[in-house]
Amino acid sequence: SSELTQDPAVSVALGQTVRITCQGDSLRRYYASWYQQKPGQAPVLVIYGKNNRPSGIPDRFSGSSSGNTASLTITGAQAEDEADYYCNSRDSSGNYVVFGGGTKLTVL
């Protein structure tokens, strides 16, 4: 299996733009998905595929990918965006799923 690496913590000023990254060899072949998790709650899918948002996810959330790095961008961060964010993808075999270690986003 392969690994996905995320920065443990990122902060952003209210209303500003923040990028959360996820690195791993399997990202050269597979798109990452991104999840938001608030304390005591189940994760919520926010981005999947090339750059798709499930119904109900604000359009300030977007995804991109380049080489071995996937990114989740929040344009105009809101207080309610403060949460843990996880990426996931397939490993190199395509049969297993891997998660990144998560990034704690603080909105200042």
Next chain:
Amino acid sequence: QVQLVESGGGVVQPGRSLRLSCAASGFTFSSYGMHWVRQAPGKGLEWVAVISFDGSNKYYADSVKGRFTVSRDSSKNTFYLQMNSLRVEDTAVYYCAKDRSGYPHSFDYWGQGTLVTVSS
């Protein structure tokens, strides 16, 4: 609406077994792959296992391979995780999650989780 409801968690001694269930509703259960994902206290998400839409393919994380088994019963719209030889490090909240159609590692619906505590 889509609902996933886990059950079966609890406190168990090391070496013992436990079976988790995930009851699904609001979608065509037999059309989707289903996953178990766990989260140890204060830690990140860890993928545990997947079963394909028809039950023909099953894959497991190395940490549980040989000890855990996934299965599904489409007549009951329920998905299971049989956990044997439990270890202290298996202590976690266990979530079931549904594949998004066409995106097999995108989990668009999650249950609320069930806590498994392995302790003597």
